[in-house]
Amino acid sequence: MVSIRDSPWFVLPPSGLMAASAPVRASLQKRNMAVPLRRLHHVSIHVSNGQKLAYDLVSKYKFNLFATRVTDKSRQVAFRKGAAVFVLNEGPTQESVGLNEWLLGVDPQRVEVRQPGRGHPSACLYDVSPHHPVDSVSNVCFEVEDVERSFKDLRRLGCSFLVPPTTVEDQSGRVTYSVVKSAVGNVCHTLVDKTKYGGVFLPGFDVTEQGWSLEKEDPSCPVTHFDHITYACPRKSTQEVMRWYEKLFGFQRFFIDSNEDVDEGFVVNHEGVGLRLTAMKYWKCSEVGITLPFADKKEPDCKFVIAESLPHQGPNQVDTFLEQHRAPGVQHIALYTKNIVSTAQTMADAGVHFFTPPPAYYTEVGKQQEIEEAGHNPQMLAQNGILLDTDLQQDPSLMRVSSENRRYLLQVFTKPIFAEDTFFLELIERRGAMGFGEGNIRALWRSVQAYMENEKGDSEGEGSPKTIQTAQN
Ligand SMILES: O=C(O)C(=O)Cc1ccc(O)cc1
Ligand SMILES: [Fe+2]
Numbered sequence: 001m002v003s004i005r006d007s008p009w010f011v012l013p014p015s016g017l018m019a020a021s022a023p024v025r026a027s028l029q030k031r032n033m034a035v036p037l038r039r040l041h042h043v044s045i046h047v048s049n050g051q052k053l054a055y056d057l058v059s060k061y062k063f064n065l066f067a068t069r070v071t072d073k074s075r076q077v078a079f080r081k082g083a084a085v086f087v088l089n090e091g092p093t094q095e096s097v098g099l100n101e102w103l104l105g106v107d108p109q110r111v112e113v114r115q116p117g118r119g120h121p122s123a124c125l126y127d128v129s130p131h132h133p134v135d136s137v138s139n140v141c142f143e144v145e146d147v148e149r150s151f152k153d154l155r156r157l158g159c160s161f162l163v164p165p166t167t168v169e170d171q172s173g174r175v176t177y178s179v180v181k182s183a184v185g186n187v188c189h190t191l192v193d194k195t196k197y198g199g200v201f202l203p204g205f206d207v208t209e210q211g212w213s214l215e216k217e218d219p220s221c222p223v224t225h226f227d228h229i230t231y232a233c234p235r236k237s238t239q240e241v242m243r244w245y246e247k248l249f250g251f252q253r254f255f256i257d258s259n260e261d262v263d264e265g266f267v268v269n270h271e272g273v274g275l276r277l278t279a280m281k282y283w284k285c286s287e288v289g290i291t292l293p294f295a296d297k298k299e300p301d302c303k304f305v306i307a308e309s310l311p312h313q314g315p316n317q318v319d320t321f322l323e324q325h326r327a328p329g330v331q332h333i334a335l336y337t338k339n340i341v342s343t344a345q346t347m348a349d350a351g352v353h354f355f356t357p358p359p360a361y362y363t364e365v366g367k368q369q370e371i372e373e374a375g376h377n378p379q380m381l382a383q384n385g386i387l388l389d390t391d392l393q394q395d396p397s398l399m400r401v402s403s404e405n406r407r408y409l410l411q412v413f414t415k416p417i418f419a420e421d422t423f424f425l426e427l428i429e430r431r432g433a434m435g436f437g438e439g440n441i442r443a444l445w446r447s448v449q450a451y452m453e454n455e456k457g458d459s460e461g462e463g464s465p466k467t468i469q470t471a472q473n
Contacts, residue, residue, distance in 0.1 A: 033157060034250030035150040037142040037282050040226060040302050041192055042078065042085035043333065044139035046130035047418070050075060050090035053135075056417070057086060060350040061425070062221045066211030067201040073123035078201055080215065082224035084335055087141075091123075091130040125204045126177050128162045132186045135418040137330035139179075140229060141190040142249075147176040150191055154180060159248055162188060172199030183244035184231050185328035220346045222338040227428045228279070228303040232321040232331035238265060238278050238306045245280055245304070254279040254303055256435040267310070268438060273445045274310035275318070277436070279303050305436075307331060317421075317448045324420040332413070332424045340410045340429035341376070344384040347427075353415040354385040355451065357443040361387065364439075374408050374431070386412045387444070389437020407432030411440050413447075421452065 047053055054077055057063040063079035063086065070076075075090040123129050127139050144150045147165045155161065163179035177192040192202070200207045233241060245251035256266040256279050265278035281303050309318040321331050337343040348354060361367065362382045371378045371388050381388060391407040410429045416422055 033153045034246070034248060035144060035153055035191070037144060037249055039143050041141045041143045041190075041194075042087050043137060043226065043229070043330075044087045044089055044127050044141065044190075045136070046089045046091060046132060046138045047135040048091060050077065050088045053417070054079075054088055056351075057088070060347060060352045062218060062223070062346065062350070064210055064215060065208060067205035067207050069125060069205045071123065074129070076124065076127075076205070078205060081218075081221075081335070082215070084223060084226050087127075087139075089124050089127060089130060125168065126179075126190050126192065126202060128179055128188060133326055134324065134420050134422065136186060136325060137333065137423050138186050139188045139190055140330075141192060143194055144191045145193065145195070147178050147191055147193045151178050154248055157248055163190075168203040170199065170203035172203070173197035175203050180248075183241050184233060185325070187231070187329055219339075219342070221343045223335045223343060223427075224338060225336050226302045227334040227336040227426075227430070228305050229330055230305040230307055230332045230334075231328060232318045232325070233306050233308045233328045234322060235308050235311055237328070238276065238308055239263075241306050242278060242280060245282075249282055251280040251282045251304070254281040256305075257438070265306075266435075268441050268445070269310055271442060272449070273442050274312075274316060275441065275445065276308045276310060277305055277441070279305045279435075315452070317445065317452070320452060321422050325422040330423060332426050334411075334426040334428045337427050337429050340386055340412060340427050341380055341384060343427055344386055344412050347414075348384060355413045355415060355444065355447040356385045357387055357447050358450070361439075361443045374406055376410075381410070384412060385447075386410050387437070387440040389433065389440045391433035391435070391437075409433040409435075409437060409440075411437070411444075413444055415451065 045053065054065070057079045058065055061081075063081045063084075065077060066080050067078040068076070075088075077088045077090075079086045079088065126141065130136075130138065132138060151161065151165050160181045161178060162181055163177070165176050165178045167174055167176045169175070174196045175192060175194055177190055179188050179190045181188055194202075197203065200211050231241070242251070242253070253262075256277055260266045265276045268275045268277070281301060307318050309316050318331070322328060344354065359382075362371075362378055368378045370390055371381055374388060374390065376388060380386075388408055388410050391409070408431050410431075412427050414425045416424050
């Protein structure tokens with residue numbers, strides 16, 4: 001058992017790179033041939049009928065529709081909020097009503113639907129055509145520096161490719177991309193080189209009128225980027241998934257908790273919760289000594305969390321995901337917000353259904369005081385189902401000092417957003433705390449458990465078109 005006690009922010013580089021200085025690290029990195037990632041570009045969702053989710057992303061989650069690509073075979077629509085970009089891919093459908101009709105029906109003046117990109121090899125440009133039997137978040141697209149070179153390096157490392165390097169261009173320039181199959185279920189990674197592209201999104205997409213203008217700050221809903229992406233994986237698969245990301249993309253272990261065991265991960269195993277969490281982060285190019293044009297060193301990065309359930313526990317949210325999704329995959333994505341209270345309130349008013357933690361969460365000994373000392377109103381948090389967890393591991397004496405020095409995080413979780421109990425969104429506001437609060441994980445686990453056992457039958461989730469609930473549950 002080895003514990004990393006010094007600091008929860010301690011980051012372990014890939015094996016062999018532990019004590020290396022930046023230039024040495026860069027050359028080791030080159031020899032290891034892991035492909036450095038420039039940044040997360042977008043996340044793709046494949047759905048059989050995108051109409052409802054497109055509507056929800058705009059009207060409930062306050063994303064802005066900014067680019068579309070519509071062909072006779074598929075519809076791809078891009079939504080953004082700050083640096084968080086979702087591409088909704090609707091595969092070939094049997095039904096006649098889908099994204100196309102939604103686009104035309106809702107905003108006919110603003111959305112120009114043409115037929116760009118004819119003759120491109122895939123119905124789903126920058127992705128693979130959907131084969132998955134249920135709606136799924138199936139692609140996390142990264143910008144890389146050089147797709148051809150990445151392709152060669154990754155192939156040498158044994159990586160499977162679904163789409164070889166392919167170049168697409170329009171009047172704003174040229175983009176090369178390639179698609180790799182990940183070690184997690186149906187999840188793929190599109191690698192895209194945009195260094196020779198000056199357009200708003202990607203060639204082949206039509207930019208909407210709104211897409212051309214700079215996004216204005218939305219004070220009521222200030223979501224800025226993806227904070228983390230959580231995979232649900234089968235038991236005992238975490239090590240293999242971590243090795244894959246470390247070997248191919250140089251991902252590093254990110255310790256969620258200072259008491260976390262190197263091999264075991266962060267294990268939450270009491271009071272009915274049986275969960276193993278292990279997190280990874282990637283080095284952005286700027287950190288491995290590679291200078292890129294337009295590199296924004298301040299751009300926030302996104303962690304990857306692997307969740308597996310522990311053996312000998314009853315039915316639980318990870319196994320339910322694996323069963324209903326029919327493969328390992330993306331269980332939830334956390335949207336970082338600068339103000340979780342107003343974001344949750346705005347979204348709830350627009351019809352988003354959030355999980356409500358067990359009422360005991362807010363009445364636990366010391367919780368009210370903890371919330372107040374962090375400068376929040378316990379009733380306001382309770383009303384919106386928001387969880388607060390203070391990070392005490394760094395320095396317990398901080399509990400006694402002013403609220404500015406306190407490190408804490410706030411989280412709230414939506415109910416599943418597809419028809420199956422699979423994918424959900426999370427809102428997270430971090431005030432210095434970088435991990436995930438154990439108390440919050442327990443509260444989330446219990447509220448999902450309660451939902452699966454009781455509530456689901458009576459009041460369908462977000463994904464059901466029949467849902468007619470008010471914002472508060
Ligand atoms: O707490 C979080 O936000 C996490 O991402 C950790 C986590 C992952 C999976 C679960 O089923 C529950 C909690
Ligand atoms: Fe999360």
